[in-house]
Amino acid sequence: MSIQTKIGPVTDSLSALCDHIHSSSNCKHDKVPAVVKKLLSSWQAKECYDHISPVSIPSHAQVIDIVNQIRRILFPGYFTKTKLHASNIEYYIGKETTDLYEKMSEQITMAIRHDCRRHGQPCTACEQQSHQITLDFIEALPSVASVLASDIRSTLAGDPATDNPDEIIFSYPGLMATTIFRVAHELYELKVPIIPRIMTEYAHSLTGIDIHPGATIGPGLFIDHGTGVVIGETTIIGKNVRIYQGVTLGALSLPRDAGEKLRNMKRHPTIEDDVIIYANTTILGGDTVIGAGSIIGGNIWLTESVETGTRVLLKRPELIYSHPKKHD
Missing domain, CATH: 2.160.10.10 (Hexapeptide repeat proteins)
Structure with a gap:
């Protein structure tokens, strides 16, 4: 009895102070199903946009991973955790490039397949296309690296605030946006749907620099500050x-109908x-x-x-x- 006497007042005081005990009476879970039905009816009526389909759309996260992997390949030693030297550089680049091939061909397959279904096209042999496109893209990487080197040299020549290419590669938003643009432009030229735009909009979100992947830009571009x-x-x-x-x-x-015209x-x-x-x-x-x-x-x-x-x-x-x- 003495124990109950001691516990009773403590419990009563907690009840008075703790709002959690009364939370069940304020719960609105029962209102959610009605909202779900409205959402479903909007999608069924095609008033809103959805991607409810057995065909996968490219992964935004995977495309960003691919961008970062390409930067590791184009600028070896800058964005890697592994220390690179003469004895392991070929192995490292070979491993990264082989892995890139697998990831990119998968995402390009999904992009082509999704675009095919969206436009109601007949079979476009998406997997066969994606493997060829991926190989064409990887074969273009040496020329992309060469053009980016000219962009860095132009930056060094035009910006008295630095004489250090490492500083430009690591920290200049102009070079980051230009790098991602040049990668995306190669895919754009290879007619890859959606992925090039994901890439350049990722660069836009990071740097404030908005370059459409369809633009044609010669070597030696220097975007100063860039925002x-x-x-x-x-x-x-x-x-x-x-x-x-x-x-x-x-x-x-x-005009309002400029998209088509x-x-x-x-x-x-x-x-x-x-x-x-x-x-x-x-x-x-x-x-x-x-x-x-x-x-x-x-x-x-x-x-x-x-x-x-x-x-x-x-x-x-x-x-x-x-x-x-x-x-x-």
């Missing part, structure tokens, strides 16, 4: 071009060799050509072509200075 750079699908950029933050290479105002048409500008485009400049239109060696100043809006060697600058704005009155 807010946008390069559209049909943009053509020549060799040794330098672009600063906030630059848009875009399309002119588009203007698909596969050139909508974005052409930037010829050795052009410099300074910060926050916008260049629009598929017929707009910036001639080789031109310099386009900051905060410019261009919708027409400029000749070779042109300098386009804003007139110096009128600045107003004000100072607080000095009291004696």
Whole structure:
């Protein structure tokens, strides 16, 4: 009796303080099934989008893993846990590249199969296609590495803030976005659905630099700082071009049905060799050509072509200075 007497008041005080005891009366689990039925009816009526299908869609996580694996191959020794030296480099690259082949062919198969079903196409021999595409892609990696080396050299030549290629490879967002773009562009050229865009949007999310995988970009690209750079699908950029933050290479105002009318048409500008485009400049239109060696100043809006060697600058704005009155 003495024990019960002691426990009783303690239990009563806990009941008064602890809201958990009363939680069952506040539970709303019974309301959830009605919401589920509404969701199902939306998908069945095709009002919303879903991917309820026996055909697998490529894995977003796997595609990102592939991007990181390709970076390890293109820049051996930079992003690896294994110490690389002359005696193990061939083994390491061979293992990474063989593993890449397996992962990439699987994801490309799913991408082709999904695209085939989505468009109601007859059998496209997706596995046979994917193995050939993957081999073609891997065979292109040496040339991709060579072009990226020219991008690094352009960065070293154009940026007085560094003289260290390691710093550029490890930390420059411009090079990361350019690397992923060059990888994605190879897949885009090989007609791989969806995967190239997953790759470049991953780069966009990390760096703030948005490059469509369909753009054509020559060697020696240097994107300085980079935040807010946008390069559209049909943009053509020549060799040794330098672009600063906030630059848009875009399309002119588009109609509501532009998706169908203007698909596969050139909508974005052409930037010829050795052009410099300074910060926050916008260049629009598929017929707009910036001639080789031109310099386009900051905060410019261009919708027409400029000749070779042109300098386009804003007139110096009128600045107003004000100072607080000095009291004696």
